[in-house]
Amino acid sequence: MNVYVLLAAAIAAEVTGTVSLKYTEGFTKPLPTAVVAVAYGAAFYxxxxxxxxxxxxGVxxxxxxxxxxxxxxxxxxxxxxxxxxxxxVAGLALVIGGVLLLELGGDR
Structure with missing residues (x-):
């Protein structure tokens, strides 16, 4: 499988877990808490x-x-x-620009 597809899936899982944290109400709501656990587990895997x-x-x-x-x-x-x-928005653009520079500067 393409490494970038796996990385995109890891990002999607991490974002799902992070957004779901808002709905756990301090991990007192079982369903959002389960979503957070599964999403973060998938992201790290x-x-x-x-x-x-x-x-x-690093990249x-x-x-x-x-x-x-x-x-x-x-x-x-x-x-x-x-x-x-x-x-x-400018800060996000700078973060993304920095990542692009890391990727472009890597050994090919």
Missing amino acids: LLARVLTLGMPV VYAIWSAAGVALVAVIGALFLGERMNLTM
């Missing part, structure tokens, strides 16, 4: 698979964390009523 396929850990973690931050921020703004301003 998939992340480990990506690493076993030879992608450098993997940079892509995984930056994409997660950006997606959670956008989901929060679009669906959870959280505020986002131009400064925050």
